[in-house]
Amino acid sequence: MNPDMNRTAMKALTAMQYGPIDTVSITEVPRPVPGPGQVLVRVAAAGLNPLDVKLATGVMKDVMPVEHPLVLGVDAAGTIEAVGEGVTRFAPGDQVVALTYPAGAIAEYTVVNDGPTIVPRSSSLPVETAAALPTPLLMAAALTTIKPAAGQSILLLGGDGAVASFFLQMVARSGARIIATAKPEHAPRVAALASDVIDYTSIDPVKQTLHLVPGGVDMVIDLVNAGPGLATTAAAARDGGRLISPHGGPPTFDRGVTATYLGVEEGLDQFAERVNEVASGELTVRATTRPFTQARQTLTDFAAGRIQGRRTVLTL
Ligand SMILES: NC(=O)c1ccc[n+]([C@@H]2O[C@H](COP(=O)([O-])OP(=O)(O)OC[C@H]3O[C@@H](n4cnc5c(N)ncnc54)[C@H](OP(=O)(O)O)[C@@H]3O)[C@@H](O)[C@H]2O)c1
Structure with missing residues (x-):
C-alpha cells in the first residue's frame, strides 16, 4: 500500500x-x-x-x-x-x-x-x-470515421494543431487530397503530410480552396470555428458536400452542404489500437x-x- x-x-x-x-x-x-x-x-x-x-x-x-x-x-x-x-x-x-x-x-x-x-x-x-x-488522439480517430478516400478533396482548418497532426498521420495513405491551413513557420511540417498548405494569416482559406478546387471540396473539416461561423468555411465545400467539426453548429448550410459534429466518444473504439500505434512509432x-x-x-x-x-x- x-x-x-x-x-x-x-x-x-x-x-x-x-x-x-x-x-x-x-x-x-x-x-x-x-x-x-x-x-x-x-x-x-x-x-x-x-x-x-x-x-x-x-x-x-x-x-x-x-x-x-x-x-x-x-x-x-x-x-x-x-x-x-x-x-x-x-x-x-x-x-x-x-x-x-x-x-x-x-x-x-x-x-x-x-x-x-x-x-x-x-x-x-x-x-x-x-x-x-487521449483527447487529440481520440478526436483524430473520430475524424477518421468520415473515411477519406482516394479522389476526394478535403479542406482542414487548424492543420497544425494536436488533433490535425494525428489525423493527418492517420489518413496519410488514404489518397485523399488534403488542403490544410498553417502559419508560415509551421507550414513545412504540415506540408509533409498535407497535399497543399494555406497560410491562413495572409490568405483567405475559403477563397484559396475554391481557387485550388473549383466548385469546392468534398469535405471541410473545421477545427477552428464554431456555431454560425461555420457557414463561412462551409462555403468551401462543393454543392451537397459535408462540413465536419468538433464544435456544435447548424445541421445544414447553403447549397445542400450537411454538417457532421463529432466528439472524442466517436473515437473511443479505436483508443487501445491508436495508443499502441504511438507506442510502436507508427504515430508520433x-x-x-x-x-x-x-x-x-x-x-x-x-x-x-x-x-x-x-x-x-x-x-x-
Ligand atoms: N469535441 C471534442 O470532443 C473535441 C476534442 C478535441 C478537440 N476539440 C476542439 O478541437 C479544436 C482543436 O483542438 P487541438 O487540440 O488540435 O487544438 P490546438 O492544438 O490548439 O490547435 C489549434 C490549431 O488551430 C490553428 N488556428 C488558430 N486560429 C486559426 C484560424 N483563424 N485559422 C486557421 N487555423 C487557426 C492553430 O494554428 P497556430 O498554432 O498556427 O495559430 C492551431 O494549429 C479545439 O477547439 C478543441 O477544443 C474538441
Whole structure:
C-alpha cells in the first residue's frame, strides 16, 4: 500500500470560479474514492487541452456549465492505485492511459470508470507521451470515421494543431487530397503530410480552396470555428458536400452542404489500437513537458500560445 493513501486530501490544479486563466491554482481537494465499476489512478503525467482553458475561463459556460471547485484536465497517464467493486480488467500497479472528460486529470489522483475511456499503457510508451494522447488522439480517430478516400478533396482548418497532426498521420495513405491551413513557420511540417498548405494569416482559406478546387471540396473539416461561423468555411465545400467539426453548429448550410459534429466518444473504439500505434512509432507526437508545480504558469502560457510543440504535459 502506498503510504500516501492514508491522506484523504490531494493536490490538484483547480479553478475556484470562472475567471482569467491565471486565477487557477494548485489547491488541496478531497482525494476521490473509486466507487463500484471505477478505478483510482495515481497520475504521473497530465496533458493540457484547449478545453481546460475554455472550462476554466467560462467561455463555454452556457453550453457546458461546470461545478466549482473544478479540478482541471482530461488527459492522464499513471498507475492503478485501487479498484472499486466489480472491476476485473485492472489491478493495482497496472499502467494506464485515461480520458477523464470533462475534468479531474491534473491532480495527484483521478477516478475513472472502468470502460472505453481507460486503456493499458505498454512499457515502451513513455508516461509523458501517453499523457499527451487521449483527447487529440481520440478526436483524430473520430475524424477518421468520415473515411477519406482516394479522389476526394478535403479542406482542414487548424492543420497544425494536436488533433490535425494525428489525423493527418492517420489518413496519410488514404489518397485523399488534403488542403490544410498553417502559419508560415509551421507550414513545412504540415506540408509533409498535407497535399497543399494555406497560410491562413495572409490568405483567405475559403477563397484559396475554391481557387485550388473549383466548385469546392468534398469535405471541410473545421477545427477552428464554431456555431454560425461555420457557414463561412462551409462555403468551401462543393454543392451537397459535408462540413465536419468538433464544435456544435447548424445541421445544414447553403447549397445542400450537411454538417457532421463529432466528439472524442466517436473515437473511443479505436483508443487501445491508436495508443499502441504511438507506442510502436507508427504515430508520433511532439510534447513539451513541465512540472506540475508550474501548472498555473504553464496553463497560462498554453492559453496564450507561448508553448512550442503540439502538446503540453505536466509531470506530477
Ligand atoms: N469535441 C471534442 O470532443 C473535441 C476534442 C478535441 C478537440 N476539440 C476542439 O478541437 C479544436 C482543436 O483542438 P487541438 O487540440 O488540435 O487544438 P490546438 O492544438 O490548439 O490547435 C489549434 C490549431 O488551430 C490553428 N488556428 C488558430 N486560429 C486559426 C484560424 N483563424 N485559422 C486557421 N487555423 C487557426 C492553430 O494554428 P497556430 O498554432 O498556427 O495559430 C492551431 O494549429 C479545439 O477547439 C478543441 O477544443 C474538441
